[in-house]
Amino acid sequence: LESLGINYTITKEVAVPHSETKQETQNINTPQKKYIFLLSGSESEERDRFRTIIKDLGGESETSGHTYVERSTHIILSQIKRTEKYLCGCAAGKWLLKPAFLDESEKQKRYVNEED
Numbered sequence: 090l091e092s093l094g095i096n097y098t099i100t101k102e103v104a105v106p107h108s109e110t111k112q113e114t115q116n117i118n119t120p121q122k123k124y125i126f127l128l129s130g131s132e133s134e135e136r137d138r139f140r141t142i143i144k145d146l147g148g149e150s151e152t153s154g155h156t157y158v159e160r161s162t163h164i165i166l167s168q169i170k171r172t173e174k175y176l177c178g179c180a181a182g183k184w185l186l187k188p189a190f191l192d193e194s195e196k197q198k199r200y201v202n203e204e205d
Contacts, residue, residue, distance in 0.1 A: 124148030124200055125160055129174045130167035131188070139165060139188065142195045163203070165191060 126143050128136050128150060143150045151158045157177035163184040164174055178185050184203045194200045 125162045126150045127161045127164045142191045
């Protein structure tokens, strides 16, 4: 249908034109957002707590030591230092976030908007 210039969404597994439905729909081209975290500058106990939050919310945390991991999507920085993770994350355009991001996400039981 898209090749014919017809926009559509899937509602209850049936393709219908936009003008024929007012139900809440999901765009079939919207991929689920992945959350793959690197943790930087945190103490062991704090790191364990962060990993638990990440896992509970459906994300992944990389255990890379001091090494940057390209597949990561977010880097939690307990303090800003010119580390490999920080510098590579900046260059690659990854989300560089404070631990408060995970704390607020835990409170809301979902990942909050990174821009907030």
